[in-house]
Amino acid sequence: MQSHLSADYIYCDTPAALESALPTLRSSPALSFDCEGHNLGRLNGSLSLLTFRTMFPSPDATNTTFIIDALTLPASSLLPIFSLLESDTVLKVVFDGRMDFSCLLHQHAVRLQHVLDLQLVDIASRARRGEGEHAQMARLARVVSWADLAANRGAYRSIHRLAGLRPCAEEHKVAIPPRGAYMDHSAWLQRPLSARELTYAANDVLIISRVYAAFAAAAYLERYPSVLADSMRYISLWADRPPAEGALERYRSHGLLPLHVIDVDTEAEDQERDRDVALRVCGYCERALPQTCFRADVWDRGDVRQCLVCRAVGLFHPRFDAARAGLRWPPRV
Ligand SMILES: [Zn+2]
Incomplete structure (x- = not known):
């Protein structure tokens, strides 16, 4: 399902703009969060944007997307944002936070904490939606050896296929903005950024927010009590070292x-x-x-x-x- 609503956003590329965004960001009980960059999280990668969308639960509340320009802003003005990322009171909602965690830890010495990773909730929801072993194997069939899957089914029972953000949203019938043109990731290091690039970044946190709302409505979150512990185990996959060729x-x-x-x-x-x-x-x-x-x-x-x-x-x-x-x-x- 696609909606033609595109995300609006506030672009913070000056210390003053960021300063005025902070009270709203700090008061939101949860923030959907995503990073953009060139080779994000990899050895020698670079962070370009930190994007947040507030998630005030009241139906009357207006939620806002903030795009924070980590490349343009002086490092000192990013410190309040880094402490928000390390805060254990504001929940960060991500979709596959592994590379965001790696980038923040290895390049900025920031340890992302108190995170809920929706990519895991999607996998947990499959059993809730009645998917059995046959459907689990059918999902795997395109990304593992079909012959081995047929011969050694038992070796695959603990293996789950990951879904990307957009396919996940579509599977859960979440309305999402249309996919823009292909983004060359080196474009994230150029300035000024175009409206197309900023919209691309804003759309990701918008989709994350909508998937989160859909999962909450379906009670997938409350039925997954270990989601925060599992999310930390997942996003810290590269805690020992950043990914590099090899x-x-x-x-x-x-x-x-x-x-x-x-x-x-x-x-x-x-x-x-x-x-x-x-x-x-x-x-x-x-x-x-x-x-x-x-x-x-x-x-x-x-x-x-x-x-x-x-x-x-x-x-x-x-x-x-x-x-x-x-x-x-x-x-x-
Ligand atoms: Zn292994």
């Missing part, structure tokens, strides 16, 4: 939800820690994971220990596993 990025950037983000039994893991049964590191995505994330035959296998998601990624992209092992792909016959 094997690690290939096994962490794909269309599958990483394991050990949702359905985490923290109580059982605390007990296991007490018994000194440690998590073990997947040799591919380099994440520490419990035994349930691996096939039984690889749990004791050190460097070649491969979690179920990395296994699915490697089987779908055999050149990834070949490159990691230093082999030519396709193999010479």
